Amino acid sequence: MIRLASHRSFAWLVIIGAVLLMSAVIMAVAWPVRTALHQQILRREAVALAAVVEVQRESGTRAVRDLGVEIDSLDVFYALLESPRLEGLVAMQLFAADGQITLVVPDAAFVDELPPSQQVADPQAVFHHDNSTAGGLGLATSAGEGPWLEVVIPVAIGTTAEPRVWARYWLDGRPVAAELAEVDARLGWQVGASAAGGSVVLVLGLGWAFAHLRRQQDDLARANRELLLNSKTAAIGAISAHLMHGLKNPLAGIEGFIADGEFSQSDPAATGEAWREAVETTRRVRRMINEVVGVLQDQSLGADYTVPVREVVEQSITEARPAAPPPR
DSSP states (O other), X not given: OHHHHHHHHHHHHHHHHHHHHHHHHHHHHHHHHHHHHHHHHHHHHHHHHHHHHHHHHHHHHHHHHHTTOOOOHHHXXXXXXXXXXXXXEEEEEEEOTTSBEEEEESGGGOOSBOOGGGOOSSOEEEEESSGGGOGGGGGGGGGOSOOEEEEEEEEESSSSSSSEEEEEEEEEOHHXXXXXXXXXXXXXXXXXXXXXXXXXXXXXXXXXXXXXXXXXXXXXXXXXHHHHHHXXXXXXXXXXXXXXXXXXXXXXXXXXXXXXTTTOTTOHHHHHHHHHHHHHHHHHHHHHHHHHHHHHSOTTTTOOOOOOHHHHHHHHHXXXXXXXOOOO
């Protein structure tokens, strides 16, 4: 029972370990997918806003270009002042080519400069769950607790990419947060379904494998027991044959001694010699019996089998007496 319980415990430990390992692998694969999906959503928001900003720049600077005047950064900034009309816009910050702030709406969103890490060549969006990471919003964080969507867009001054200025927009991040949460929920459902389905298959497969292995072990143990029983039976047969062969001559000697009446009172010396031979014969019989019993006895019980000499002599005389002739 203890052995069976140990086998079952080991099997369950292996199954649980395999399920946990599979779940960890699924999570390890799903996490980069989640990160990539979040980045894709943020990149889409940045590209969409960059397209709007480009339209504003083109339309706002068209009159200056028509006059044949070279466009500068102030022309671009004034063209982008239409941006506060964007839905969900909280603040807009315009930075010159050296990263210093030039214009800001509202004034509470004033900061000194744009960090070099955000002076990028492509539109970039960052999602902030709360005000703890929205330091670039300045004092405008008092407008709420977030979430915020920060979008930095490089804006070309002329017809070429260089030189450029930057426009940083702070938007209400609740729509993006809802979309990210929906992505997480769908991905979580898929991961959960995959883990559950894989766990069922894994439990059934490993359970069948352990059950099959257990049956094979039982069959092997049964075959070993049968083989051991057959070996013991053959050994008992061989020992019994040896015992019968060994007892045949000593018993025949005792029978002849009794039949000839060598223990007669007429010749005490002969009688004494005959008794000594009988005693020696019974001793040999006892040794053989003890050897056989020593082989067959149960060692775990520590049983000790002994046959007294007197009992052997008395039993031999009793068996031989009916065949002995009457005394002369």
